[in-house]
Amino acid sequence: MEIAEFTSALPPLVSDLERVVRVMRRYAPHGDGLLSQTVNYYLVEAHGGYARPALALAAAYAAQTPERLVAVNDSVVTAAAAVELMNVGTLYQDDVIDHDVLRRGVSSANAKWGDPAAILAGDHLMFAAIDLGLELGVDAARDLLDTAFALFQGEMKQLENSRQAAVTVESYLESVSGKQASLTACACRLGARLGGASTSGVYALGRFGYELGIGGQIIDDIMDIISTAEFMGKPVGSDLRAGVHTLPIIYALQRSSDLRDMVDTGLDAHNVDEAIHLIVSSGAIDVARVVAREHIAEATVALRAAPLNKQVTDVLTRFAEEILTGACWRE
Secondary structure, eight states: OOHHHHHHHSTTHHHHHHHHHHHHGGGSOOSSSHHHHHHHIIIIITOOOOHHHHHHHHHHHHTOOSSSOOOOOHHHHHHHHHHHHHHHHHHHHHHHHHTOOEETTEEOHHHHHOHHHHHHHHHHHHHHHHHHHHTTOHHHHHHHHHHHHHHHHHHHHHHHHHTOSSOOHHHHHHHHIIIIIHHHHHHHHHHHHHTTOOHHHHHHHHHHHHHHHHHHHHHHHHHHHHSOHHHHSSOTTHHHHHTOOOHHHHHHHHHOHHHHHHHHHOOOTTTHHHHHHHHHHTTHHHHHHHHHHHHHHHHHHHHTTSOOOHHHHHHHHHHHHHHTTTOSOOO
């Protein structure tokens, strides 16, 4: 689902996202120094589609009972901004760890200014997210801090997995639970709680975000193999080159001895296309897509477990289901 479809289905979303961006830009450094250049690069110049803040806002709308949705309160806006600051902070770190030279179709920050500057820019935004969380009270700040810990643990698990000859599906899911699912769950949970949802509503929307995060990441991993650099905004096959064992790669390694031999020998720009062919021909893409579909189904089931605004849950259900096509907006 493109962002235009999302906003047209939830009328207050356009103006509320503008409010979120204004809060985020409080943490955009002024001047032309190195910190300003690096932080503002992903935050302002090469920003993404604001998927996570949109989900936080939608979770707050889901708590509304009137048929006509209204703008959210300032606390929800602040939480949505904090979640996106944390998300953008992790992108700097991911690009350094994965040695990616493209992000959102342009040179990555680490390619332009080097790894140290990119890491510090990511740290700046992570701390900015926690700073915003303090404005929301102890519970919200703790939720954001717990999510930050989960993100780092998920990243470390992925790094640990990259050094293993064989990675299990369980180990992969442990990494994804920390890296992607925790942040999407936090966005939905904070939006719901600060938007006035019931306890059951907060839990349902948090569960929706968690399952959506896992399913969405599996699809993203699939797209890294079968899509194009133009769509992804970064080179296809970057997971393979970085030694990251994603779900389709894990399944393909179980099925193809030729791929195992190639990975053991080492992948580079000359043989990554052949490795991609082996993954696709093994049937691993189809198996991984089934797992993604199961998590997306769990996400949509969660929305029916609490009394929530049906107009909003219908939109969230459509968004979740369209993730399976790879057609949702990037980041």
